Amino acid sequence: MRSATESQKDSAVLAELIRTLESWKETVVIAPDTPDADALASMFSLAKAFGDGDGRSAKVSLPENSLSQRLAFLHEWANLPVATAEDFARADGFVVVDTAKKSRCNLREDVPEDWDRGRTILNIDHHASNTRFGTVNWVVGEASSSAELVYRLLQAWGWPIDPLYASLLYAGIHTDTSGFSLPNTSKSAVAAAAELVERGADVVELGERLCRSQRLSEFKLLRTIYANTQLAADGRIAYSTADYQEIADAGCSAADVDDQVSVPRSLHGTRLAMLFTEGVRGKTRINFRGDSGVPALPLAKAFGGGGHDAAAGAIIAGPVPEVVAQVLPEAESYLNRLAQKP
Ligand SMILES: [Mn+2]
Known part of the structure; x- marks a missing residue:
């Protein structure tokens, strides 16, 4: 359980994340190299929410060959444009999800080493070992998944969670808890999953795609x-x-x-x-x-x-x-x- 002080700290960071996101027009959302379903789900749902806002656009950092065969469907569902080096140069700031250290960011080869060039990085993660490389860091080691954190962020931001968001986020929580069977299967993880099912997460299709679709x-x-x-x-x-x-x-x-x-x-x-x-x-x-x-x-x-x-x-x-x-x-x-x- 998070203590009262920790929850207060969470709401202060959430408010800062939302304030920053709302001040931007263009962003690139970044996940770690060899992204798993949680990383992809977090990146896609956050980028979608940002890009669905008035006059805003979000791209995702997804170099070729970094998607596994089994998880490629998540990108098809999210249908988001992939960031080019120009998008990196133009972005007002960056969101990095599910990535414990900056060097693990999944970047195309033509993106320069100093890609952030002093611009704001929002770092959202549940790895206890996160190096807090962001300008704003929301690192919750006891969260089941980054998807659970993104879900909380989208809720605080007032985003309507439609079935597509719900399915993406459910996929992240489901896989990071290994089908609700690992010690990180907390009450809040199960509660978030239940809410996502209520909002239309396609449990059966996801079960089929994630657990019974081996190439x-x-x-x-x-x-x-x-x-x-x-x-x-x-x-x-x-x-x-x-x-x-x-x-x-x-x-x-x-x-x-x-x-x-x-x-x-x-x-x-x-x-x-x-x-x-x-x-x-x-x-x-x-x-x-x-x-x-x-x-x-x-x-x-x-x-x-x-x-x-x-x-x-x-x-x-x-x-x-x-x-x-x-x-x-x-x-x-x-x-x-x-x-x-x-
Ligand atoms: Mn994760």
Whole structure:
């Protein structure tokens, strides 16, 4: 539960966010690289709300090849223009959603490194590790998802939530709570989802698209990840791998690596699950998932990563076997240290 002081702080930040948004004519909304459904839902619904206002226009930062095959439908539904380098140059300010650090912003290659050039950045996120890189930062570590935060923002702003907004936001909450089954499935997350269903979120279509619409390529990647799953530390650690060639052989790319860590995570007795993938050649991405009592964030941070206690990630230069050899002993001693704590 948020304390009274925290709620007061929230309403002050919300008021500032709304004041700033209303002072702009043009903006670009940005999500992290390899955006998941929550990042996309948050980016699209906020950009739509902004662009639906009188005389305002919003574009989304979505470089080619950064959408997974399974989530491309969210962009089709939202039907929003993608920002060019000129849009970045022209924007009055920027909104960044679901992105823990500025360097993770998903930008086209022709967007200059100093893309914000001192302009205002509104940073809306639920990652506890967020570096608060924005001009205005609304970071709520205990929120289920960025979509839940955007929903609260749109409500405070007085936006009518039609079925399209409701479906987008529901998709974000549904996926970030892994179908309302992770520890971040708070009362407020479930309440927000119920309100979104009331406002027309298409639960059945979203269930079909998000949970029962694997492309054969994604299915092949899963087969590899099942086959590569290993146990360590007497079964307390379960991990799997997919190197660059295996991902390519399945017909997938880095954008298609999303929640497959749920495969090793699903084994009984697992305290810590890890997935090592080389979506980009020479760089191994690790997804960490901890059981309750095993926060994944400190471990991810030890390797320069970030995220939440329940779900965290890091990227290490090097091929998969090398990175596994580096991370696995650390992970095991981390579990041992936690076990020794009174
Ligand atoms: Mn999220």
